[in-house]
Amino acid sequence: MYTIKAVAEATGIPPATLRAWERRYAVVRPPRSPTGYRLYDESLIQDLRVMRELVAVGHPASEAARIVAGRRQDVAAASPSPPISELIAAARSADPAVISAAVAAGLAAPLPVAVSGWLVPALTAVGEGWVDGTVGIATEHLISHAIHRALATRLHRYTATARAAPVLVGLPSGSHHELGALAFAALAARDALPVRYLGADLPAAAWVQCARQTRAAAAVIAVPTHVDVATTRRTTKALASVPAIRVFAGGAYQDDICETATPLGHDIVTAVSVLRARLESRP
Known part of the structure; x- marks a missing residue:
């Protein structure tokens, strides 16, 4: 958990702005410590970063707060993503059908939720595993190819003339x-x-x-x-x-x-x- 000072340093958002966004738009509602200090977890900090980027490109703060709230609701409504370990175990089987099934499960949620909640953490975990030697090159390639196929299918489905x-x-x-x-x-x-x-x-x-x-x-x-x-x-x-x-x-x-x-x-x-x-x- 992080204090408002630490969050301000991490995000570049002044403490006064953090308090104003909370008071006016309820963009985040951090719990308080027994002594009354605001405490932020990683998910709240990510919401604030999204809010900052939306405001920076011209969204009114009220509209940006609604977008952040919508993202949060999408995540809450989605089924829990499968553990990343299941994807890596599937890849180690070297069975394309098993790997494709694991990727399909990871991307089963609405795409914005699946990308933020499963795909990005999965790619990070696979990359770190490749660096430390726990994920082999062949395993990394099998995962990458399966994800590429799944995303390309989504892109084709959404693309209109x-x-x-x-x-x-x-x-x-x-x-x-x-x-x-x-x-x-x-x-x-x-x-x-x-x-x-x-x-x-x-x-x-x-x-x-x-x-x-x-x-x-x-x-x-x-x-x-x-x-x-x-x-x-x-x-x-x-x-x-x-x-x-x-x-x-x-x-x-x-x-x-x-x-x-x-x-x-x-x-x-x-x-x-x-x-x-x-x-x-x-x-």
Whole structure:
């Protein structure tokens, strides 16, 4: 549990604002210690980060609070996600049917809930297991391929033919860690944004060519590792030659290219709302 001072330092939200949001909008209701101090857990801190990002892109605080409350209700209404250990055990069986069933169970909730509550923690756990040697390369590949298939199916289901200028989503040249970008694309398509998913390892020239051909309204480039920063910078600079396009970045290292692309924030679900708000506002 964290005090209001610690939360302010972790989120960049001043204590006075935290108190005002609680008093005016009930965005969070932290319990009190026996001596009357507010105490925040990780879930409340995440709600506050989402609120901060929504307000930062222009949502009125009252509207942002309603979005946060809706997310919280979706999580509460969803069935509990299966343990991540079940996914890893399934992958170790090397049986595609067993692995697909484990992924389907993890993604059974509404997609925003499944991404925040199961997919992101699962990918984190698998990555950490790969680093410490408890998850082998073959196991990691089996999990990744099964998740990729499931997300691609969702993306195809949500994507509709639209005449609107598209939003291009993908990764720069040399970048292959695409599950976060694919999840974002599926979430954005579910939210009726005209997404065209370009996939991994796309050279800057191909980004520019596609943007010109489709007259894209926006490009969202994932920056999942520090190795991707330099190639993403080259891509965003090349896209500056495309008329009227707006360039955004997601992923762990998005803040490293904020001079050439607008960061969407580190919560994949909230990033969709941030993108929509940016696109609906003037450049």
